[in-house]
Amino acid sequence: MAQTTEGAGLSAKLLSRYAGPCPRYTSYPTADRFAPLGDAEPWRGLAEARSLSLYIHIPFCRSLCYFCACNKVITQQYGLAASYLEQVLQEARWYRQRVQAPVVQLHLGGGTPTFLSDADLRRLIGELGQIFDLRGGDAAEYSIEADPRGLDVDTLDTLRALGFNRLSLGIQDFNGAVQHAVNRVCSAESVAQLTEAARARGFTSISYDLIYGLPQQTVASLERTLERVLELAPDRIALYHYAHLPHRFKAQRLIDTDRIPAPQETIAMQLAAVSRLVGAGYEFLGMDHFARPGDALAVAARAGRLARNFQGYTLMPADALVGLGASAISYSGDGYWQNAHRLKDYAAAIAARGTAVNRGWLLDDDDRLRQWLIAELMCRLRLDKGEFARRAGRPFDDYFHAERGRLQPLLADGLLVEDATSLNVTERGRWFLRNAAAAFDRYLHGAPSGARYSRVL
Numbered sequence: 001m002a003q004t005t006e007g008a009g010l011s012a013k014l015l016s017r018y019a020g021p022c023p024r025y026t027s028y029p030t031a032d033r034f035a036p037l038g039d040a041e042p043w044r045g046l047a048e049a050r051s052l053s054l055y056i057h058i059p060f061c062r063s064l065c066y067f068c069a070c071n072k073v074i075t076q077q078y079g080l081a082a083s084y085l086e087q088v089l090q091e092a093r094w095y096r097q098r099v100q101a102p103v104v105q106l107h108l109g110g111g112t113p114t115f116l117s118d119a120d121l122r123r124l125i126g127e128l129g130q131i132f133d134l135r136g137g138d139a140a141e142y143s144i145e146a147d148p149r150g151l152d153v154d155t156l157d158t159l160r161a162l163g164f165n166r167l168s169l170g171i172q173d174f175n176g177a178v179q180h181a182v183n184r185v186c187s188a189e190s191v192a193q194l195t196e197a198a199r200a201r202g203f204t205s206i207s208y209d210l211i212y213g214l215p216q217q218t219v220a221s222l223e224r225t226l227e228r229v230l231e232l233a234p235d236r237i238a239l240y241h242y243a244h245l246p247h248r249f250k251a252q253r254l255i256d257t258d259r260i261p262a263p264q265e266t267i268a269m270q271l272a273a274v275s276r277l278v279g280a281g282y283e284f285l286g287m288d289h290f291a292r293p294g295d296a297l298a299v300a301a302r303a304g305r306l307a308r309n310f311q312g313y314t315l316m317p318a319d320a321l322v323g324l325g326a327s328a329i330s331y332s333g334d335g336y337w338q339n340a341h342r343l344k345d346y347a348a349a350i351a352a353r354g355t356a357v358n359r360g361w362l363l364d365d366d367d368r369l370r371q372w373l374i375a376e377l378m379c380r381l382r383l384d385k386g387e388f389a390r391r392a393g394r395p396f397d398d399y400f401h402a403e404r405g406r407l408q409p410l411l412a413d414g415l416l417v418e419d420a421t422s423l424n425v426t427e428r429g430r431w432f433l434r435n436a437a438a439a440f441d442r443y444l445h446g447a448p449s450g451a452r453y454s455r456v457l
């Protein structure tokens with residue numbers, strides 16, 4: 001059945017009821033719970049992995065976007081990137097004896113991965129291929145986050161030759177006033193040319209990142225941006241809500257708060273954008289992500305084969321993730337571990353120990369059950385109570401007795417439906433997956449409240 005906002009019963013009232021701060025659940029427990037590991041070594045679990053995802057964080061950017069919440073370094077000095085690559089490769093070598101699984105997924109994120117010169121991109125992937133089992137080819141997902149400003153077609157050639165088949169372009173908004181208000185000016189024409197060039201070179205999936213709730217944005221201006229986006233027809237769209245947290249992200253202090261749309265206006269933007277995208281035939285996958293019906297993610301969603309990792313929804317769930325670079329997170333079946341955040345701490349740790357891990361989390365049995373449950377709700381929109389009982393050794397209703405009170409409003413609002421054998425996310429509930437997951441987050445409810453997470457709206 002075609003998705004519609006009306007069909008889903010999505011209203012401003014419902015959106016505002018669930019608009020409070022809430023984690024995005026790219027991991028469970030969420031990364032803000034990570035703590036010093038002591039003697040624990042969750043990377044030991046890498047030895048059991050049969051498939052691997054590899055993430056490389058490239059933190060450099062040439063200019064500051066005022067909405068930015070990423071771990072980045074603004075610089076014009078290319079020399080910083082050259083020494084950073086050395087450290088990343090040194091860190092990769094630390095993993096050489098610890099993991100043998102083939103890499104089914106490689107992702108370059110940032111920052112701006114396309115800050116790197118073509119020669120350094122070649123060197124990075126070439127040397128990683130000496131350390132890890134990089135299979136490449138269409139059976140693997142190689143993706144990169146690219147900044148369309150300053151990206152040229154020669155770099156697209158380089159990326160394709162290195163095996164990249166998925167391109168994510170940071171658009172945010174095409175409106176000039178919005179672009180100036182956030183210091184990220186980029187023409188729609190250049191995005192159109194890059195999109196066409198990437199398609200011609202065989203990138204099988206092109207994704208745009210868009211943001212609503214930015215300063216100077218209005219429902220009308222956003223609709224014009226979406227009109228242009230729909231003409232360019234990217235395979236996937238990630239539509240994020242701008243989370244204004246200036247106490248956490250210094251860059252956001254440069255945003256004139258008077259120009260940020262009011263919450264009601266932001267909700268109207270979300271409703272308008274969602275209605276526009278689903279009206280144009282995009283399928284809503286959940287968690288801000290849309291895809292054209294023929295895109296592999298949409299096909300996988302319909303077949304109940306979606307998985308989720310730190311980059312969002314994915315087709316190829318790997319058993320483990322190795323994250324290289326400052327602030328990168330890794331995981332294995334045993335738990336999570338994260339590198340030092342600041343560049344200088346990362347560099348010092350790599351020089352001293354070959355690794356820059358400084359915190360993480362060892363999973364216990366309860367964590368694993370909740371991690372599995374949250375993934376089921378977010379990816380398959382259904383929880384099989386029988387399967388849960390088999391894993392837990394206890395019935396679902398008994399295990400989650402204490403959570404009942406938190407589930408009740410979600411059931412009453414028709415976001416979840418429950419029977420004796422399953423808990424299901426409704427069509428309306430797909431827009432509130434974060435809230436459904438949060439009901440099962442043991443740590444969230446034991447913690448002091450506050451604006452440590454972005455608001456859902």
Ligand code: SF4
Nearest residue numbers: 061064065068070111
């Ligand atoms: S939004 Fe992207 S390009 Fe802009 S400063 Fe942040 S990481 Fe860099």
